[in-house]
Amino acid sequence: MDHFNYRDGALWAEDVPLTRIAAEVGTPVYVYSTATLTRHFGLFRQALEWTDHLVCFAVKANSNLAVLKLMGDLGAGMDVVSGGEYARAKAAGVPGDRIVFSGVGKTLAEMRQAIEGGIRQFNIESEPEMRALSALAASMGAEVPIAVRVNPDVDAKTHEKIATGKSENKFGIPIARAREVYAEAAALPGLKVVGIDVHIGSQLTDLDPYRQAYAKVAELTQVLRGDGHAITRLDLGGGLGIPYRRDNNVPPLPLEYGQVIRDAVGHLGCEIEIEPGRNIVGNAGVLLSQVIYVKEGEGRNFLIVDAAMNDLLRPAMYGAHHDIVPVVEPVAGSEGRSFDVVGPVCESGDTFQKGTSLPDMAAGDLIAFRSAGAYGAVMASEYNSRPLVPEVLVSGDQFAVIRARPTYEDMLARDSIPGWL
Numbered sequence: 001m002d003h004f005n006y007r008d009g010a011l012w013a014e015d016v017p018l019t020r021i022a023a024e025v026g027t028p029v030y031v032y033s034t035a036t037l038t039r040h041f042g043l044f045r046q047a048l049e050w051t052d053h054l055v056c057f058a059v060k061a062n063s064n065l066a067v068l069k070l071m072g073d074l075g076a077g078m079d080v081v082s083g084g085e086y087a088r089a090k091a092a093g094v095p096g097d098r099i100v101f102s103g104v105g106k107t108l109a110e111m112r113q114a115i116e117g118g119i120r121q122f123n124i125e126s127e128p129e130m131r132a133l134s135a136l137a138a139s140m141g142a143e144v145p146i147a148v149r150v151n152p153d154v155d156a157k158t159h160e161k162i163a164t165g166k167s168e169n170k171f172g173i174p175i176a177r178a179r180e181v182y183a184e185a186a187a188l189p190g191l192k193v194v195g196i197d198v199h200i201g202s203q204l205t206d207l208d209p210y211r212q213a214y215a216k217v218a219e220l221t222q223v224l225r226g227d228g229h230a231i232t233r234l235d236l237g238g239g240l241g242i243p244y245r246r247d248n249n250v251p252p253l254p255l256e257y258g259q260v261i262r263d264a265v266g267h268l269g270c271e272i273e274i275e276p277g278r279n280i281v282g283n284a285g286v287l288l289s290q291v292i293y294v295k296e297g298e299g300r301n302f303l304i305v306d307a308a309m310n311d312l313l314r315p316a317m318y319g320a321h322h323d324i325v326p327v328v329e330p331v332a333g334s335e336g337r338s339f340d341v342v343g344p345v346c347e348s349g350d351t352f353q354k355g356t357s358l359p360d361m362a363a364g365d366l367i368a369f370r371s372a373g374a375y376g377a378v379m380a381s382e383y384n385s386r387p388l389v390p391e392v393l394v395s396g397d398q399f400a401v402i403r404a405r406p407t408y409e410d411m412l413a414r415d416s417i418p419g420w421l
């Protein structure tokens with residue numbers, strides 16, 4: 001459930017009509033709902049209330065400071081994968097002991113930043129990384145908590161670009177090698193083994209891959225404990241999918257996911273961490289856009305809108321589907337027209353949807369791309385020198401611009417022309 005609904009003939013975010021945001025902030029613009037974010041976070045919490053846990057919001061899904069502050073104030077931890085994300089989490093007021101650092105290529109500078117700023121745990125992805133962290137921590141006189149990310153070789157049954165738990169993926173250490181790696185970790189200075197980490201992919205719509213992966217983690221926990229390691233924490237990753245189409249195929253709910261976790265690892269008495277991103281913020285956001293032209297092509301109509309692939313990359317990059325809805329509520333029973341919805345960027349790949357049915361549209365009409373809160377603004381670029389799309393947060397009947405639209409001057413000011421030109 002989200003808080004984007006038709007009211008008085010138009011689409012609203014909570015108690016704010018999207019037409020008002022379009023008029024005051026302009027389009028394209030991302031709009032997020034506080035009530036939806038809060039509700040979704042609460043569902044994960046509820047799903048794990050049977051045990052000690054920390055829900056670490058995956059910052060990569062949406063890293064706006066206001067979103068992170070909202071999450072942090074609700075009690076969330078953060079899963080970060082870069083120094084930049086770490087800096088954002090800290091700037092949003094999240095204490096270091098609620099920040100988990102994941103990612104295959106942490107640099108020494110990033111590790112140092114997190115050790116100095118405080119860290120809950122590093123999720124280690126390779127032996128070279130583990131040795132580098134050990135040497136750095138020891139040189140700083142620190143002892144840092146670590147979990148080793150194991151690759152369970154499980155098919156997450158999701159898009160190949162976002163599956164991470166198969167042996168051919170670059171992530172984690174093959175689970176078969178885990179015992180040697182933990183033995184080395186225990187012997188290295190500067191490291192304190194606290195747990196095991198796993199993450200098998202994103203937009204999972206089936207709980208079975210989780211069952212398989214978590215069963216392997218449970219088994220490994222017992223084996224490692226037998227070897228003398230204190231495994232007190234399990235980080236079970238993120239990845240629970242969301243319904244991108246409102247009409248079918250609803251993925252499992254956080255509560256069902258929590259039950260899978262309980263069944264698989266509940267008996268071990270470990271503290272549980274999870275790292276959901278998309279499920280919390282995906283359906284808490286829309287991308288609001290305006291029709292520039294309706295162009296009649298050969299046997300097809302193009303709806304040329306002011307949002308483009310640089311603003312919402314997922315359709316071009318993964319062939320992803322985002323429901324497109326008119327902001328003016330369609331009259332029930334009225335005939336739709338078929339449109340190819342495209343952006344202004346000079347590539348045929350700048351196509352959001354082909355042959356989608358919408359009411360008759362005219363220049364100036366507003367549309368909303370649903371489910372755009374996750375991996376939307378964060379993946380945006382300035383391709384075609386289109387300034388980064390702004391972001392707005394709604395709460396009840398109020399809204400605030402949480403990232404302003406850069407002016408052309410802002411955009412140009414980052415470049416400089418060397419003196420010899």
Ligand code: LLP
Binds near residue numbers: 079162202318
């Ligand atoms: N933890 C780790 C270690 C991850 O790699 C990811 C996502 C997450 C948590 C959060 O997964 P989520 O709950 O959001 O599914 N850009 C792609 C998604 C890439 C996901 C990468 N890792 C997309 O737009 O679909």
